[in-house]
Amino acid sequence: MSQFWSPAVRALTPYVPGEQPRERLIKLNTNENPYPPSPAIEQVLQAFAVGHLRRYPDPESLALREALAKTHGVEPEQVFVGNGSDEVLALAFQAFFCQPKPLLMPAISYSFYPVYCKLYDIHYRTVALDDRWQIALKAFDADNGGVVFANPNAPTGHGHPRQAVAQLLERIIESVVLVDEAYVDFGGESVVPLIADYPNLLVAGTLSKGRSLAGLRVGYAIGSRELIEGLERVKNSFNSYPIDMLASEVAIASLEDESHFKACCEQVIATRERTRQQLEAMAFEVLPSQTNFLFVRHPRHSGASLFSGLRERGILVRHFNKDGLSDFLRISIGTDDEMGSLVEALQAIL
Numbered sequence: 001m002s003q004f005w006s007p008a009v010r011a012l013t014p015y016v017p018g019e020q021p022r023e024r025l026i027k028l029n030t031n032e033n034p035y036p037p038s039p040a041i042e043q044v045l046q047a048f049a050v051g052h053l054r055r056y057p058d059p060e061s062l063a064l065r066e067a068l069a070k071t072h073g074v075e076p077e078q079v080f081v082g083n084g085s086d087e088v089l090a091l092a093f094q095a096f097f098c099q100p101k102p103l104l105m106p107a108i109s110y111s112f113y114p115v116y117c118k119l120y121d122i123h124y125r126t127v128a129l130d131d132r133w134q135i136a137l138k139a140f141d142a143d144n145g146g147v148v149f150a151n152p153n154a155p156t157g158h159g160h161p162r163q164a165v166a167q168l169l170e171r172i173i174e175s176v177v178l179v180d181e182a183y184v185d186f187g188g189e190s191v192v193p194l195i196a197d198y199p200n201l202l203v204a205g206t207l208s209k210g211r212s213l214a215g216l217r218v219g220y221a222i223g224s225r226e227l228i229e230g231l232e233r234v235k236n237s238f239n240s241y242p243i244d245m246l247a248s249e250v251a252i253a254s255l256e257d258e259s260h261f262k263a264c265c266e267q268v269i270a271t272r273e274r275t276r277q278q279l280e281a282m283a284f285e286v287l288p289s290q291t292n293f294l295f296v297r298h299p300r301h302s303g304a305s306l307f308s309g310l311r312e313r314g315i316l317v318r319h320f321n322k323d324g325l326s327d328f329l330r331i332s333i334g335t336d337d338e339m340g341s342l343v344e345a346l347q348a349i350l
């Protein structure tokens with residue numbers, strides 16, 4: 001605490017990201033992709049004319065928005081880009097959710113959402129998951145100033161099919177529904193095709209997970225022109241240039257290499273399912289996952305003891321010390337070798 005901080009800053013509870021350790025650990029705690037991004041990026045970086053950096057980048061990021069529009073079958077005017085989807089989400093909260101009625105979100109979801117609410121003084125209400133740890137979409141029917149959820153959800157891994165979200169959108173027409181698709185590349189069903197029918201649907205996405213570019217910081221949102229215009233109003237009141245020239249070129253090269261992206265995601269999915277079988281054979285309960293992580297618990301070992309046992313063996317996973325979740329571990333899917341080491345370490349601990 002400092003006397004120099006604004007009162008509102010003193011009251012904040014910032015998000016704490018998973019640890020980025022200095023030691024050489026097997027890192028399965030922040031859902032990074034274990035495979036490198038498209039090899040085409042090397043050439044783009046080598047060919048980059050460094051002299052261009054004396055100029056500001058395009059404030060509209062048109063080339064990147066065109067590439068994303070092509071990838072997702074929409075118009076560039078329906079695409080917004082930002083410095084990671086975390087930034088895009090923050091701008092969306094400010095653009096759409098500062099409302100008299102409460103924002104609705106799942107009680108268990110991305111823990112950044114309540115942090116943005118505190119930052120922007122947004123009144124919110126959480127909705128319990130059902131008894132299978134799935135988001136109960138029906139519970140969002142209450143009067144609201146907006147709805148936000150991750151689909152597939154984190155850290156639970158379950159995703160709803162497009163049709164279920166369409167049914168929700170039939171009922172919620174007066175507020176914005178923000179669907180965070182950070183993990184959709186690992187077996188989820190994107191709701192982007194629904195934006196043609198629902199002007200209040202905003203879909204957030206990222207190149208961090210499926211496209212192995214967490215270090216680049218490129219995220220986006222897709223929605224109706226009026227929603228994108230709302231986001232641009234906030235962005236242009238905050239930072240005109242969230243996407244730098246290098247990030248734009250690297251992101252475009254990644255979007256143009258569909259086959260590398262697909263192959264990496266398929267490999268992650270195959271490794272996930274093999275790991276699931278191995279963990280289930282060791283009596284773990286493993287929630288169904290359409291993501292690049294598994295959410296697991298063991299009937300005879302606490303989450304905290306498994307976490308520290310793995311840590312002692314050089315493996316870092318994520319443990320949430322929150323009500324209802326403390327029995328679980330969230331384990332990101334690494335390479336086959338890394339997951340082999342994880343399974344061996346767990347066998348030793350059990």
Ligand SMILES: *Cc1c(COP(=O)(O)O)cnc(C)c1O
Pocket residue numbers: 083084085086087110150154180182205206207208214217218219
């Ligand atoms: C990782 C993650 C993000 C943030 O992605 P960035 O684009 O790297 O900022 C957003 N939402 C969820 C649910 C995530 O897990």
